[in-house]
Amino acid sequence: MRYVQSAFLLLILCASGVQAEVREVYDFDTRAEEQRYQNLIVELRCPKCQNQNIADSNAPISKDMRDQVYRLMKNGATNDEIVGDLVGRFGEFVQYNPPVDKRTILLWAFPAIAVIGGVLIVAGVAMRSRKREEDEPALSPEEQARVEKMLADKDQ
Numbered sequence: 001m002r003y004v005q006s007a008f009l010l011l012i013l014c015a016s017g018v019q020a021e022v023r024e025v026y027d028f029d030t031r032a033e034e035q036r037y038q039n040l041i042v043e044l045r046c047p048k049c050q051n052q053n054i055a056d057s058n059a060p061i062s063k064d065m066r067d068q069v070y071r072l073m074k075n076g077a078t079n080d081e082i083v084g085d086l087v088g089r090f091g092e093f094v095q096y097n098p099p100v101d102k103r104t105i106l107l108w109a110f111p112a113i114a115v116i117g118g119v120l121i122v123a124g125v126a127m128r129s130r131k132r133e134e135d136e137p138a139l140s141p142e143e144q145a146r147v148e149k150m151l152a153d154k155d156q
Helices: 002-015 031-043 060-074 079-091 105-135 141-154
Strands: none
Touching: 031 060, 031 079, 060 079
């Protein structure tokens, strides 16, 4: 009996270290409002986490951002106003798809620039190698005879 009590006590002590995460629960008037909230928090990136949206992040800053989205929605803010508020607080990084403007044009244009640059480099290398092949003279008759003699000597 004493072993059972000790085992039970040990089990309780071990289980007390386990913490359950409680997700915040927000009250929405309509299903459309809740869906709008879900869409917004999936579109916004956690500034602390590596490429994780605030819907999936457990970071305290993500919870603050989710709370802010909820508050702004309840105050009647549009999606653009909500995103603008969070961008104003945390910077452009919180947007997965930042708008194209003079600060982000290089970000949007870089893939096309890289592909075009790669194609130009490959084309240049191919053209150079073809030109070298054309410029190289063929073997003279004497050189051709020497090569054939060397090959014939090797076979024997």
